[in-house]
Structure formats: C-alpha cells, structure tokens
Amino acid sequence: MSLDLILRIGTKLILPFILLFALYVQFHGDYGPGGGFQAGVIAAGMVILVSITFGLAAAKQVAPQAMVERMIPVGLLIYAGTGAAGFLFGRNYLDYSSFAHDPAHGHELGILLVEFGVLITVSGTMVSLFYAFVERGR
Amino acid sequence: MSAAWLHLPILQVVLPLFGAIAAAFLKRSASAFALALVVSWLMPVIAGALLWQVLTGGPVSYHLGGWEPPWGIEYRVDLLNAFVLLLISAIGAVIMPAARRSIDLEIEADRQPRFYCMFLLCLTGLLGIAITGDAFNAFVFLEISSLSTYVLIALGPDRRALLAAYRYLIVGTIGATFYVIGVGLLYLVTGTLNMADLAVRIGPAWEAQSRAIIAALGFITVGVGLKLALFPLHAWLPNAYTYAPSWVTVFLSASATKVAIYLLVRFYFSVFGSAVDLDLLPVATFIVALSVAAMFLASISAVFEPNLKRMLAYSSVAQIGYITLGIGLQNQAGVTGGLVHIVNHGMMKAALFLAAGAVLLRVRTVRIAELAGIGRKMPWTMAAFSVAGLGLIGTPGTTGFVSKWYLVLGAIERGWWPLAFLIVASSVIALVYVGRFLEIAWMREPAEGLAEAADPPGSVLLPLLILAAATIYFGLDTALTAGIAGQAAQSLLGGMR
Amino acid sequence: MDFFRTVADHYNYVITIFVMVAGLYIVTSRGNLIKKLVGLAIFQTSVYLLYIEPGKILGGTAPILHPDFTVYSNPLPHVLILTAIVVGVATLALGLALVVRINEAFGSIEEEEIIEKDRAP
Numbered sequence: 001m002s003l004d005l006i007l008r009i010g011t012k013l014i015l016p017f018i019l020l021f022a023l024y025v026q027f028h029g030d031y032g033p034g035g036g037f038q039a040g041v042i043a044a045g046m047v048i049l050v051s052i053t054f055g056l057a058a059a060k061q062v063a064p065q066a067m068v069e070r071m072i073p074v075g076l077l078i079y080a081g082t083g084a085a086g087f088l089f090g091r092n093y094l095d096y097s098s099f100a101h102d103p104a105h106g107h108e109l110g111i112l113l114v115e116f117g118v119l120i121t122v123s124g125t126m127v128s129l130f131y132a133f134v135e136r137g138r
Numbered sequence: 139m140s141a142a143w144l145h146l147p148i149l150q151v152v153l154p155l156f157g158a159i160a161a162a163f164l165k166r167s168a169s170a171f172a173l174a175l176v177v178s179w180l181m182p183v184i185a186g187a188l189l190w191q192v193l194t195g196g197p198v199s200y201h202l203g204g205w206e207p208p209w210g211i212e213y214r215v216d217l218l219n220a221f222v223l224l225l226i227s228a229i230g231a232v233i234m235p236a237a238r239r240s241i242d243l244e245i246e247a248d249r250q251p252r253f254y255c256m257f258l259l260c261l262t263g264l265l266g267i268a269i270t271g272d273a274f275n276a277f278v279f280l281e282i283s284s285l286s287t288y289v290l291i292a293l294g295p296d297r298r299a300l301l302a303a304y305r306y307l308i309v310g311t312i313g314a315t316f317y318v319i320g321v322g323l324l325y326l327v328t329g330t331l332n333m334a335d336l337a338v339r340i341g342p343a344w345e346a347q348s349r350a351i352i353a354a355l356g357f358i359t360v361g362v363g364l365k366l367a368l369f370p371l372h373a374w375l376p377n378a379y380t381y382a383p384s385w386v387t388v389f390l391s392a393s394a395t396k397v398a399i400y401l402l403v404r405f406y407f408s409v410f411g412s413a414v415d416l417d418l419l420p421v422a423t424f425i426v427a428l429s430v431a432a433m434f435l436a437s438i439s440a441v442f443e444p445n446l447k448r449m450l451a452y453s454s455v456a457q458i459g460y461i462t463l464g465i466g467l468q469n470q471a472g473v474t475g476g477l478v479h480i481v482n483h484g485m486m487k488a489a490l491f492l493a494a495g496a497v498l499l500r501v502r503t504v505r506i507a508e509l510a511g512i513g514r515k516m517p518w519t520m521a522a523f524s525v526a527g528l529g530l531i532g533t534p535g536t537t538g539f540v541s542k543w544y545l546v547l548g549a550i551e552r553g554w555w556p557l558a559f560l561i562v563a564s565s566v567i568a569l570v571y572v573g574r575f576l577e578i579a580w581m582r583e584p585a586e587g588l589a590e591a592a593d594p595p596g597s598v599l600l601p602l603l604i605l606a607a608a609t610i611y612f613g614l615d616t617a618l619t620a621g622i623a624g625q626a627a628q629s630l631l632g633g634m635r
Numbered sequence: 636m637d638f639f640r641t642v643a644d645h646y647n648y649v650i651t652i653f654v655m656v657a658g659l660y661i662v663t664s665r666g667n668l669i670k671k672l673v674g675l676a677i678f679q680t681s682v683y684l685l686y687i688e689p690g691k692i693l694g695g696t697a698p699i700l701h702p703d704f705t706v707y708s709n710p711l712p713h714v715l716i717l718t719a720i721v722v723g724v725a726t727l728a729l730g731l732a733l734v735v736r737i738n739e740a741f742g743s744i745e746e747e748e749i750i751e752k753d754r755a756p
Contacts, residue, residue: 076159076162086204092148092204093145093148129728281725285726303733304737308662308730311679
C-alpha cells in the first residue's frame, strides 16, 4: 500500500473538489448544461474513486450500503412528492406554479426540488450498482 | 372529495408509484404485502369512478403540470381506456390475496418486499400506458412496466427463469425501440406527440409524407406486436410465462399483453384510422392472416405440450390471435368481439394460471402426466379450471362464447365466410388441449404423488372461484362487458375515415 | 446522380440507419449474451440520433429567449432523448445484472453452451 503514495494523496486532495463540482453541475443546471443526472453520476464517481484507491471497506465508511440503497426511494419520494405538492395548492400534479409568489419562480423552485431528488436517486443507484457488481466478483 | 374527484386520472398512476416507493422502505414481507393489497384494492375503485365519469360526462382530460395539450402531457380517458383500466385494476385486486401463499413458496423471504415493490411499479407502468394521451409518455410507461416485468420473471425459482427474462429483455427492448422509432417518425412529420393532435395532423401531412407515415405505422405495429406476442413475434412468451413465479404469470397473462393490445388499437384506430383511409395501409389483412396462424399453430403447440403452464402460455398466444383478429376485421361486430375478448380472456386465463399455481402450491409439479386424477384431490380448484377451460373453448354460457359470437358475426359481415368457419374450427383444437387435460384430471385414478394434495387455502381458492364465477356471469349478462366494448368500438370506428 | 444527391443530402439519416441495422445485426447474430446487449445498446443509440439530428437547426442557438437571436434549435427532442437514454441505461444495467446471474447459475454466457447445459442437467 505504501507504493501508491501519490495515488492516495492525490485522491484525498481531489475528493472534495469532485463533490464540489457535482454540486456546481447540480445548481448551475438552471443556467447551463447540467442537472441532477450528471451531478449524481459525478458524486457517485467520488465514492467509486475512494473504493478503487482505498478499498471497498473504506468506500462503505463514506457511503454505507444501507444508506445508499435507501437513497434510491428517498430521491424518488422527493420527486413524486414535489409533484403531489401541487395538490395542496389546488393545482394539477407536477404543477409548481403556486410554490412561490409568481409562477416563474414557482417553476424554478419545483424544478430545483425535482433535480435534487434526481441527484439522490441517481447517485444512490450508481453506487449500489457498483457495490453489487464488485461484491459478486469475490 | 371533490378535489380528489378531479385528480382521479393522475391518482390512478401515482398511487401505485407511491406504493412502490413505500414498499422499497419496508423490511418485512407481511407489511409489504398489506401495502400492495391496499393499493391494488384502491385501483378498481378509482378506475370504476373514472368509468362512471366517462359514461356520464364524456372523455376526461387531465393536464399534467397544468400545461395545455398538445404542449404538455395529457392524460385522456375515454370509454376504451376506462374499460382497460378497470380490467387491469380489477384483476390485480382479485388475485392480490393469492399472492402471499404463492410467493412464499417461490421467493425467499428477504426478497419479498422488493417483489411487491416491483409489482406495484409494474402496475404503475401498465395503468400509465392505458391512461396517457401522449405517445412518448406511453413509451416511458411501457419501459417502466417492462423493466419491472423482467425482474418479476427473473425471480422465478428455476434457473431457466433467468434465461427467459434475459430473452424477454432483448425482445421487449427491441419492441419498445421499434415503437419509439415509429413515434419519432410521426414526430418528424407532424411535430407533435399528443395522440389526439397526431390524429389531426397526420391527415394534412399524408400527401407529402405518406412514405414516412406508412413506415411509422409499420414500426409501431411490429414494436407493439412484439410486446403483445402477435404470432410469429411470440417466441418470448411461453418460456417467460412458464418459468416466472406462478402468481406473476397470473398477473401478466391478464394485464401486460392486454395493455399492449390496447396501445395497438389506440394507434390503429384513433391515430392512423382517423387521419387516413386505413385501406391505403394494408395492415389489416396482414393482422388477420397472422391472427389466424396464431389461432391454429399456437393451439396445436398447446396440444402437444407436456407442461401445464406452458400449455396455457401457448393457448394465450392463440387467444391473443382472436383479439387481433377482431381488430383486423375493422367492423362493429369484429372490433367489439376483439375488445370484449381482451376482458374475457383476461378473466379466463387468470383463473387458469391461478389454478395451475394452486396445483404447484400443493403438488410441486405442473407436468400434466404427473397430475392424473388431480380433480378428485382438488375438486374446487379443478372445477374452476374446468369452467375457465370451457370458456377458452367458447362453450355457450361462458364469456368465451360471447367473444367468438361477435367475431363470427364480424367475419360474416365482412363477407369472409371461410374465416367464420376457421374461428369455429380453431375452437375444436382448444377443445382438444383443454379436454386432454380435463380427461387426465378427472377420469383417471389419482397418481401416487398426489396422496396429500388438497384444495389450496381460502386466500388462493376464493380469487380462483371469483374469476371462474365471473367467466359464467359475464357469459350470461353481457351488458357490462360487451355493452361497453360495443360503445367503445362504435366511437373508434365512428372517428375513422 | 439524383440518388446520390439524395443520399448525400440526408447523410444524417444514412448514418442513423447504418447504426440501427448494425445494432440489430449484432443482437441477432451473436451468441454471447454480453455482445447481444452491446448490440442492443447500439441499436438504441440509433434512435437517439433519429430524434436529435432534426432538432438541430443550423445557426440556431439554445432555446433561451433573447432579443439578439431569432433562430432557436428545438429543445423537445433533447428532453425526450434524455428520458430515452435513462431508459436505455436502466435496460442495459438490468440486462448485465441478469447476465451475471445467468453466469452464476449456468457457468457460461454463451447461448449455445447454456442451452446444452440445460438439456443435460
């Protein structure tokens, strides 16, 4: 393990930036290319990098399996729940117009919540896929 | 209450979705089952209310996100969808209580919550296809239901279930992709994805773009044909139905292919039919020819099949032939026969597969040769099987007779006398394969392996008896089934050029 | 010459159809379960091309309203295909997961070998 010093230090250095970049892609998705799908994959990439460099056990400390598997339905719940929140304002499913003082901001907020749900589901799915396939090989 | 009344179309789809999400959190199989039971019992209530809305106030339209069609996704319920929605949700509700015992036998306890999650997701997809008025949205729901179906089939106890699921995945994905290619071509020609809007815009585009429109119809027919197991695109079906967990087969046989047939009907009559003269598109003759081939060849396969479940699967392919035959006939009686057979076959085949599942539950085998004298050990189960089997043949007094009556009328109305004869002749083959099993089940001395066999517990027996009773009831009182199918056929054909 | 001109004018469709047929050919001709899935993925990719290409308008910009621009590309195909890509990824992942299970159950991912093993259990 001591031989790959550069790899380990390098990984530790870039890990926070990967997560930061994921968040940038997530929230800048309003104005440029990006959004929950891409950000989710990037965030999952961080966990996978940890796993490749430090081993599966270390990765599971960062993202425990139970948590990752829960993330899939949680994200979906946020998405579907945002849609259903329209009912509270007497509007149709997926209608975000009443979330804020005017419809345009309401749409923006709605999409933001939906993308957040997508982020959680996608990163959870990617990491649990990775865990599932890695453990099969043993 | 009034608020929920307006949101019924979306609740029909979103409730099972929320159910699936909730089931993913559950650890205990009993609570997941209770959840699935509650959700599946709510579904026919919603579908029934929707049907009531349609019958009293005409088609219901629901705009997702408040966006007006054709820009936004529209859920549009008319008589045809309401009918299909009610069929799927009612069958799901009736057979749900039987799931517990059947699944306990075939799936490990720790996987069961996920099984119910997948079932609810599959239900979401199937109901979604039936309710949406948007061609691309239908593709998404098609894939939601298909992906969860592959998982459900792969959960089967035999390792061959994996291979069956894999092959279904390949074929199903090709089918869905063909469908989406067809929709893409239509989108290129018309610039819209809303089915009602497509119907309006295809007509004016026909002059300049007839070739693209014909290609689109071809792609959609083949793609959906793969999904509904139109002969000769049915190769995936027998193995998938044989190796899937018994209860999954019951559910799929009554719902998955039926929804695909609905999609074909919707595109054929509502989208293409109302835009161009269907005689310019020589699909009908093609469908009729393939349907007749299915009725005979698949039935003959069923006659020589030693495995009860696979025999019923081949019979499904044959019965789907009757439905597509009615669609291909393109007249009032024929389409009514096809539509009513969607429901009738759903009920009969669910009863038959449920009986096969009950046999598997008690005797652990479905090889016909080992089931000699099973009728004396499991009288109620086999009585229900016999009733549904008689329906399959088309005996007067059962639902099967109603469907075939309309089909024969439709063939005669078209002036295709030989076809009317073929419909009756193919019923004789059904008599052979059903009769062969009934003879073994009732007439022979019970085999040694059946010493401890007895009727299944009430949770399995009751749904089975309800389905068998429905087979007779709807054979005598056709006001609900054939009545609504007739009205739906009238509105489909009335909108055609 | 007309034929060649038509083909050259619609080179994007030619590419789409080539990818489509190549994918289908791989699915039907290969017995290796993973190669079949690769073919399936290629086949699905052709549909992405079919939708995306006509949505691009030469000289058009991203569809964000601005007084300086009048020509915009059509954003709807992108949205549709984003959905289709996700569906494709899910199908591929499920297919690969099934292949892993098949390999564990049968000890092979060659279709012919599996069928043979199935006959003589």
